[in-house]
Amino acid sequence: MVLLLGLAACKPEPEALLMPENRPFELDLPAHFPEMDIPVDNPMTADAVELGRLLFHDTRLSRDGMVSCATCHLQHLAFSDGEAISIGIEGRTGLRNSPSLANVGFAPRLFMDGGVPTLEMQILAPIADENEMDHNILLVAEELNTDPQLTALAQSAYQQEINPYTITRSLAAFERSIVSATSKYDLYLQGEAMLTEEEMLGMELFNSDELQCASCHSSALFTDYEYHNIGLYLEYADPGRERISLDQNDWGKFKTPSLRNVAFTAPYMHNGSLNTLEEVIDFFAGGGESHPNKDQRIQGFEINQTEKDALIAFLNCLSDESLRHNPAFYP
Ligand code: HEC
Ligand code: HEC
Structure with a gap:
């Protein structure tokens, strides 16, 4: 404390120096989120x-x-x-x-x-x-x-x-x-916002057995944290999971990305090869390339423009504007 005050006196500006006691940092997670595993040897303060x-x-x-x-x-x-x-x-x-x-x-x-x-x-x-x-x-x-x-x-x-x-x-x-837990979708789950008819249709499509999106982009975090080859290429330049496992069956498998805030994270895929959400949906609808490691669930499906727009409208509900403007993360 003596040290802190001494430094504060000669360099008055940084408020952090004046912080009296280090206190625990409380994470504010909604009920529909999983617990976060925080290592015991690095508590959040x-x-x-x-x-x-x-x-x-x-x-x-x-x-x-x-x-x-x-x-x-x-x-x-x-x-x-x-x-x-x-x-x-x-x-x-x-x-x-x-x-x-x-x-x-x-x-x-x-x-x-x-x-x-x-x-x-x-x-x-x-x-x-x-x-x-x-x-x-x-x-x-x-x-x-x-x-x-x-x-x-x-x-x-x-x-x-x-x-x-x-x-x-x-x-x-x-x-x-x-x-990031304050998207329109979170507010909807908490009964604090309504989804439009179009967004509801998009959610149904996302969860449907035909599209299967939710089977990999699962849970409140929209990922299963597993590795899948989705048939983006017949021959992948990037081996993906194989780089770590050295198992040929893992060639071209990448960790399922969360779809939260996907409206802000273009371009898409491990190499940024798809520019828009529409291109991503067209890719999945086409069923991908027939790579030997491709996941069974990527088979392609029929989707019309109204349904595509609805699916994108739902994905846009996963955008968390307050994350982008939260001063807690500013420089
Ligand atoms: C078999 C599991 C699986 C299914 C089913 C699946 N995805 Fe994915 N998705 C992935 C993986 C893995 C990637 C990353 C691939 C890569 O980087 O090469 C991905 C990437 C994406 C991306 C790009 C995200 C980013 O940040 O780059 C979007 C958007 C997306 N998927 C949406 C969908 C939608 C919509 C559906 C349903 C039509 C769907 N996915 C079905 C596993 C899946
Ligand atoms: C030159 C650009 C660049 C810089 C600088 C950079 N990153 Fe990254 N970061 C990336 C890329 C690209 C990936 C994806 C790599 C991969 O998955 O193989 C990544 C991945 C990550 C991941 C893994 C995310 C996940 O979901 O698996 C974390 C965490 C991360 N970066 C944090 C940091 C931190 C902390 C720093 C500063 C110490 C940092 N990055 C600096 C480009 C960068």
Whole structure:
């Protein structure tokens, strides 16, 4: 506390320094959401989340000081980036489309191939990846330790300086705080909003045995967190899940993406190859390519323009405007 006051006196601006005691951070989840598994060794606290928020927007995490997590995960795009393939340091392109981070705290494994088990570990990937931030976390920590606002928060949250431990923990805590649960669909489930006739038709189609959308995009999070080959290609350039499992039967399988906020996350698919929701529906209606690993459920179906519009109207009900304007996630 003495330290905090001392720093606050010579640098009065950051309010975070004046935070009296670190308090638990309460997640506000509606009843229709699952529980979030929060690791016992990284409890959510206000200062941990606050430190993570600052680091998320800090370009000092990249080697040239130009790229932050938020460069590729923009709040107004539900923390995706609008590019087909993400662009990192010095204009380098990676392999995949940047996914939304909304509700990422519920995911049992990270990345489209499930290559990483925890958010804490995931953070090491973009910092080190030569196409993303191309930096060394030890050097990042060294530089950030000269920032009194960050070091004070790290001390308060973890009783440690800025180091790989506090960087990864706090970023993970911040990411768990990115909950999106106030879409029109949520308000409808809570009896606080009505869906239009068109949106209701779209919901029926989504849940129908013929379209099968809800069998993979299941639960309140609109994903089963499983890996499926949907027949996007006959020959996939990206092996997907096979990259991790080394099992040929997993070639071309990708983690089912949540459809929450899908109106903000174009372009679609692991490589951003489809530009609009209409193109996505046309793809599923066509039944995809006959890849040997293609899921049985992707068989194609008949759909007219009225039904297509209705399905898109329903998907648009999964948009959470307040996520895009929530100051808790601002830089
Ligand atoms: C250059 C762009 C870029 C930067 C910078 C970047 N990411 Fe990502 N992020 C991506 C892409 C692309 C993926 C998808 C990779 C995959 O699934 O293989 C991704 C995936 C993720 C995932 C997994 C989401 C899921 O549902 O599986 C998380 C979490 C994440 N990023 C958080 C971060 C954090 C935290 C930072 C900063 C430390 C960061 N990202 C920096 C582009 C970026
Ligand atoms: C067999 C499981 C399965 C079924 C059935 C299914 N999907 Fe998907 N869906 C996926 C997977 C897996 C992906 C990601 C594929 C990729 O990245 O290559 C995906 C991607 C999408 C995307 C792109 C999301 C994004 O962020 O890139 C949308 C939109 C979508 N599906 C909507 C639907 C609709 C609408 C239906 C019903 C007509 C449907 N899906 C049926 C598994 C499924």
